[in-house]
Amino acid sequence: MPFGLKNAGAMYQRLVNKVFESLISKTMEVYVDDIITKSVKEADHVRDLEETFKLLRTYVMKLNPNKCTFAVRLGKFLGYMINQWGIEANPDKIRAILQIRLPRTIKDVQKLTRCIAVLDRFMSRSVDKCLPFFKVLKRKTPFGWDEKVEKAFQRLKEYLEHLP
DSSP states (O other): OGGGOTTHHHHHHHHHHHHTTTTBTTTEEEETTEEEEOOSSGGGHHHHHHHHHHHHHHTTOOOOGGGOOOOOOSEEETTEEEETTEEEOOHHHHHHHHTOOOOOSHHHHHHHHHHHHHHGGGSTTHHHHHHHHHHHHHOSSSOOOOHHHHHHHHHHHHHHHTOO
């Protein structure tokens, strides 16, 4: 973190949320340090970009031109699938969870929860689905993967196969 600030990420997120408050969820999506300006109609996109750049100039925020991408219509972008209906889960990330072997160690369970965290915005009640895995991580005894956790793992895989 710059200047030894341990909460710089949270401070930046609050700044971005405050600056783009009027546009978030309407014409803009913000993911920590990634900003997406979206438009329903192609003709409106220039106007939506103008609003975004106006706010950037007002608050003297600068973009890194090496990381800017314009006119993305379809495809993978920032780890998500972009299409005319909006942002969807990346099928590669879903496939990775479906192909994950049965966790045998705490590290395997941590890997599983990290993979699920990437998809949590696309899953309804993701915390409820992952609670058994978090309990495995929380146990003070050695690795304890039991039948209840196994059933939760299978239900999660079934859910991901038919993710809306």
